[in-house]
Amino acid sequence: MSFKQVHQQYNWDEVQNSILQKTSSDVERALQSATPTLEDFKALISPAAEPYLEQMAQKSHQLTLKRFGKTMQMYIPLYLSNECANGCIYCGFNCKNKINRVTLSKEEILQEAAIIKEMGFEHVLLVTGEHPKACGIDYISEVVDLLRDSFANISVEIAPMDVPDYERMQQKGLNTVYIYQETYNKTRYPIYHPKGKKSDFNYRLETPDRLGEAEIHRIGVGCLLGLEDWRTDTFFTALHLNYLEQKYWKTKYSISFPRLRPHAGSFEPNSIVNDKQLVQLICAYRIFNQELEISLSTRENPVFRNNMVKLGVTSMSAGSKTEPGGYANPDKELKQFEVSDSRSSAEVSQMIIAQGYEAVWKDWDACFTV
Numbered sequence: 001m002s003f004k005q006v007h008q009q010y011n012w013d014e015v016q017n018s019i020l021q022k023t024s025s026d027v028e029r030a031l032q033s034a035t036p037t038l039e040d041f042k043a044l045i046s047p048a049a050e051p052y053l054e055q056m057a058q059k060s061h062q063l064t065l066k067r068f069g070k071t072m073q074m075y076i077p078l079y080l081s082n083e084c085a086n087g088c089i090y091c092g093f094n095c096k097n098k099i100n101r102v103t104l105s106k107e108e109i110l111q112e113a114a115i116i117k118e119m120g121f122e123h124v125l126l127v128t129g130e131h132p133k134a135c136g137i138d139y140i141s142e143v144v145d146l147l148r149d150s151f152a153n154i155s156v157e158i159a160p161m162d163v164p165d166y167e168r169m170q171q172k173g174l175n176t177v178y179i180y181q182e183t184y185n186k187t188r189y190p191i192y193h194p195k196g197k198k199s200d201f202n203y204r205l206e207t208p209d210r211l212g213e214a215e216i217h218r219i220g221v222g223c224l225l226g227l228e229d230w231r232t233d234t235f236f237t238a239l240h241l242n243y244l245e246q247k248y249w250k251t252k253y254s255i256s257f258p259r260l261r262p263h264a265g266s267f268e269p270n271s272i273v274n275d276k277q278l279v280q281l282i283c284a285y286r287i288f289n290q291e292l293e294i295s296l297s298t299r300e301n302p303v304f305r306n307n308m309v310k311l312g313v314t315s316m317s318a319g320s321k322t323e324p325g326g327y328a329n330p331d332k333e334l335k336q337f338e339v340s341d342s343r344s345s346a347e348v349s350q351m352i353i354a355q356g357y358e359a360v361w362k363d364w365d366a367c368f369t370v
Contacts (some may be wrong), residue, residue: 003243004202010239014186016232017044022046029210031055036288041238044284045231050358052247053280060283063290070357073293074349075155077313077323078112080104080143085128088148088182088226090260090267094209101136102324106146109302113150115327119319119345122152125178130159130198137165141172148173152246152362155220159197160207166214178220179207182229184236191225198350208240212248219244219253220295226260227270231300238288244277254293254315255285261338271291275304279311285296285356286312296326299339305348309355318348 001245022043030040031052043049044056081103092099102182106276114122126143140158147154156169156178166177183189187202193199211219221240223233257278260269273281280369284296295315296308305316320339321327341348349359 001247002206003240004206007184007186007205007236008241011238011365012187012232015235016229018042019046019231019235024048024051027052030282031059031287035131038235039304040055041288042235044287045234049280049284050172050276052209054274055281056283056287057311060156060286061310063286063339064310064312064314066303068233069312071314071360072309072352073123073360074121074345075125075153075295075315075317076119076121076345077125077127077157077297077320077322078109078116078118078140079127079322079326081128081131081135082324083127083131084135085131085196086129086193087197088193088198090192090224091223103128103139104324105141108325108328109143109146111328112325113147117150121345121362124151124153124158125155125317127157128159130196132159132197135158137160137161139196141169144169144172144174157220160204163210163212163213166211166216170214170216174216176218176220177211177216178222178254178256179204179211180222180224180258181205181237181240182224183233184223184240185228185233187229205295206245209247212244212251212292213260215250217252218252218271218293220256220293222256222258225257225273226271226272230271230273230277230281234285236283241289243293244260252293253289253291254295256295257281258297258299261340278304279308280346282308298339299341304342306351306355309352316348318343318350319345320333345348 019042026043027049030036030043033040082093083101083103085094087095144154153175160179181204189201208219208221223237223238259273283295293315294313296305296313297317297322315318322339352359
């Protein structure tokens with residue numbers, strides 16, 4: 001059984017209505033629960049929970065301190081390629097967008113890596129478009145080989161692959177794979193993904209299962225906030241996480257909350273998630289799952305990121321460039337999306353330290369797995 005079968009047991013509209021019908025009593029019960037359920041999670045993300053945001057924030061803060069202490073993991077994305085065979089209408093890498101296409105060579109990758117190392121990072125996230133020829137398994141495998149002695153932790157955000165491919169990269173030292181479903185609304189999914197392999201809803205949905213089978217150390221999931229109703233989509237994300245943790249219990253898990261940002265193209269969000277709602281969502285996830293790594297990228301503005309240090313987030317990027325070769329040779333035409341927090345890694349680190357937290361540059365090493 002994969003998550004595909006679990007997903008089929010739920011009706012989108014029924015889930016949405018169930019969330020909207022939650023009451024203040026449901027929220028209070030969820031806040032008092034030592035082991036919150038999926039129904040409790042619905043209450044915490046419901047409109048009924050909005051007056052309880054202060055209580056949610058306090059509990060989220062306490063739970064995060066208990067599990068993670070006053071630490072913030074630092075990471076940085078390294079964009080390797082903006083070539084893509086998909087036609088996702090919300091993405092700057094859409095194959096129909098008239099932008100210059102670039103895939104970095106080994107020499108260019110090493111140049112980017114050297115700059116990133118100078119910035120202090122030991123955790124690097126390799127990002128590509130989804131193009132099987134330009135940046136498929138052979139290319140990614142070579143890059144992991146190239147960089148594994150330079151960084152303590154290598155993660156990827158790339159096109160979904162099969163189990164043998166993930167096993168191959170895991171053996172080379174790959175630590176984490178991030179895979180976002182974008183939206184769990186199967187009916188409307190084809191509207192956003194009309195072209196390319198990504199248009200296969202079920203193949204993408206079952207990718208975390210393949211990652212679990214390959215025994216990848218950490219799996220990151222999430223949905224793209226701005227496509228469909230955020231409450232319903234994030235419930236399905238929680239459902240997915242709940243399933244994965246029960247089936248692949250040796251694996252660690254991470255979640256991100258990307259909100260749509262300006263990019264090449266003209267797509268406008270269908271569902272706006274304001275700052276208060278995003279705080280509610282992050283706190284709800286922390287209360288629901290105390291072990292979960294919660295990541296916040298430079299998509300979000302500096303003020304918001306500053307305020308989230310103490311409210312459940314455990315991992316932040318900094319100094320990010322979203323175009324291939326962006327650290328050595330910035331080129332706005334190659335970007336996937338516009339960064340909102342443009343502060344340097346040193347500035348973000350100082351912000352974290354000023355709040356009494358530690359900016360952690362390295363917390364894992366391959367030698368501990370031997």
